[in-house]
Amino acid sequence: MRTFAGVEDEDKWLAEGIAGIQHNAFFMHRALDANNLREVLKYSVLMLSELRTSKLSPQKYYDLYMRAFDQLRQLEIFFKDESRHGLPVVDLYELVQHAGNILPRTYLLCTVGSVYIKSKQAPSKDVLKDLVEMCRGVQHPIRGLFLRSYLAQVSRDKLPEIGSDYEGDANTVMDAVEFVLQNFTEMNKLWVRVQQQGPGTVREKQEKERNELRDLVGKNLHVLGQIEGVDLEMYKETVLPRVVEQIVNCKDELAQYYLMECIIQVFPDEYHLQTLDTLLAACTQLMPTVDTKIVLTQLMDRLSNYAASSSDVLHEFLQVEAFAKLSNAIGKVIETQLEMPIVGAMTLFVSLLTFTLRVHPDRLDYVDQVLGACVVKLSSVPKLEDARAMKQVVALLSAPLEKYNDIVTALTLSNYPRVMDHLDDGTNKVMAMLIIQSIMKNDSCISTADKVEVLFELIKGLIKDLDGTNTEELDEEDFQEEQNSVARLIHMLDNEEPEEMLKIICVVRKHLMTGGPRRLPFTVPPLVFSALRLVRQLESQDGDIAGEDVPATPRAVFQILNQTIEVLSSVPCPELALRLYLQCAEAASDCDLEPVAYELFTQAFILYEEEIADSKEQVTAIHLIVGTLQRINVFGVENRDTLTHKATGYSARLLKKPDQCRAVYACSHLFWVDDLDGIKDGERALLCLRRALRIANAAQQMANATRGNSGPVTLFVEILNKYIYFFEKGNPHITPSDIQSLVELINNEMQSDNGNTTIHSDPFFTSTLRYIRFQKQKGGLMGEKYDPIKL
């Protein structure tokens, strides 16, 4: 038994072993030079006896082995040359077997054996058979492994494979295969026996050491893979069953895992495909602790790549029903390996899915089948909590998206949403985001209401609060990001057919309405604009839609819109609702739907009155209202008056004087629309401006009273600009003298303010004056108009 000594001791032992080898190799070389066979054998046995040590770890032993190996090369050259030792190789073959110790004896036997084969004095298969049999004497795992690996090495170029010198007559490639298989079997048995004994850390070390030895065993499989003449038939009938038998029977986790991996790596894909049954059956027979999923995954990956490599091979896949077999095998593995964590099962499904996507891209039913199996598995566990498993499920769901570049395809998979149901909320969102991103990336357009319905079902994690979600934990930025994505998604839903589009909008609306106050501000605007786009479309197709039975009329859309926005106002998010109302009103106006527009405006006003309390918001709202109202031309006089009156009224009631002033002069535009058939009520426009002036004055005085400083004259200058605007537009009620007096007023204000204001005079005012001068000098019609103004 190898004692577990320190590294230093081991180094010492190794050094001693190397010294022993070198010492005896020296005498062996002397004997070689003298062609003294007896002495050569004597010292080679002594040299090889150093390999009998049990004190070294595999790695150190390898070191020692390599030293001896180099010497054995010299020995082989000597053995080859009969003139040097004078003995026929047959006799030599017997002579070396006189050595008393098994290890040196078998090393020498292998060395002579290789010479024996080379001499062709005996059929290579007989010699090989004898060698592989005689090596049985070394049962010590490490020594045996190295011995057999030596045998494998010296025999590698002497196998009777096809095309080699040693093939022919009674020696067939079958013999070569037989030999390698047997050596492999024995080596594996030895390797498995590098026993783990002792507790904890020691075992870990041993496991590591064992792992270091694995390539010695795996080498045999490589050789098998390289033997010329192993055709599919032989592989199927002999090689694979034998290898698999050994793997299954050795009942060793590490070996099973490594060797299955080896098989998959070493032999051609084509063979795997044709022997799927055997391979898969083997997978189900492995030890329960073996990570079968990695094995299967690798197999499927290889097959996938193989399928991708050339389209010619695809029919082979169909022929062997690769998918059905793999699918079955996975099912079995999952069923039998109860301890396998859910992540393992998921990994398998991902691989299978990748496989089917590569091999059978046209078979959506396969994809669905995989997802279905996944659902079954997921349903059997209470709740998916393993983060890695979750990741795999995400991968599983993403794969079809990537493959088809088209969410539409995924939407037809009935099991897709069922898989998603098993995700936790966080992951569900991630997945939903992936779906949306996929849609964005591929610019895919979802064009039927049914699909939209499915899609929203899929991404419901983003659409509404799921049960048990702790909203406080959500990161605000993430939330916004998500909702922005949803908003972007809404724009991807489109259909040329207005009716279908309307349906889509209804579906979307239905889902969005469940989103709650936090989501609506994000999601309603895109919906509204999407609907408005429909309205515009309807408008442009005006001629086509005839008859009342068509549900997709602008009026109907507006009704929906009205209801939608109303929800928003109660969120509460009145500013946004107001804007949307105005937007809709404008659209309604474009459709010549006066009542609708009026209604919408009314809603906007109600909102303004009832909901918008903040003064700043009010200012913005007023300007929006005024702006929109100014552009709308659908209203009749009465309606328009009502609305403008209201708007002007609101303006004058703003809290701050400057705001009042600005709102009021903005209202002037309501009475003078610079359109061909726009309203041109110059008098009321002037009234507005005068009123603005009054307010400005009052503001100035108020400022004076409170701070002793009337402040800048900006308001006056702004009003002046309005005067000039209307003046140029030809409002008859604005006279040059009005402008002139206003200019003087401003000048006075600036001088009276205090002495030094002239120094930094208002740039706005200065440029306004420069404009007036410019217009005067320009001459022409406009110049004449400006002429009366004296500056």
Added chain:
Amino acid sequence: MNYLLGAFKPACNISITFSDGKNRKQVPMKKENGQTATVPLFHSQETISGKVCIEPYQGKKVEHNGVKVELLGQIEMYFDRGNFYDFTSLVRELDVPGEIYERKTYPFEFPTVEMPYETYNGVNVRLRYVLKVTIARGYAGSILEYQELVVRNYAPPPEINNSIKMEVGIEDCLHIEFEYNKSKYHLKDVILGKIYFLLVRIKMKNMDLEIRRRESTGAGANTHVETETLAKFELMDGTPVRGESIPVRLFLAPYDLTPTHRNINNKFSVKYYLNLVLVDEEDRRYFKQQEITLYRLKEDTSS
């Protein structure tokens, strides 16, 4: 002084030569003093013939009461050294009493001599064949000369030669079955066999196959048994697992073996055993001994 020395010097030189001495095979034989000499090889039923040449030293004459040559087959027990038991004794009178003045040659012949036993050199006993020339003299003591020869007898291959097969074990610990292909081997034979491990619950260091020679001398209460291990051949290194089979292939040629001798003239026996030894990691030995019969097969070549 010269005169004195001369008195103890033998008066003549006796040499014995065999008639086919040049062609006869010579084999090495260890002498009592440890040196090796080569000696002619004979088989039973062979005719031993040759010449005895007596050559008196210059100017001397040999008076004698007769000259004879004897072929002796002797057994010597070492506890009774010097005392030979002759199991074969053949005499040829070569000369009647008289005087020998010059070189004189006597041919002799022992036709088809029965030599049933092989020459044997053991631990406690030896069996030898020797030619003894005696020049009998009255008062001065006889002049003697010996010539050793080696006898080897071939045996035909046995008609019945069963394999040795046996299952042995220690309960719940070790269970093996071994098989040697024959029970009778000739001296250049190869022992082939297999060891099957049916149950292994101990950690083994190695397994050896030993060839042991058991020489028993004397009879009854005075029997001496001496056992030597002539070969120690490692069959296996390390511990096998259940179901493993280990091949046996042991060439007998390199070892100094003799055929099995059974009850040679009621004086001694030499028997051979194969001893299978398993050594565990605590150096405990488990073994099983099986007798094998060795015989000398006629070699087809002259080598």
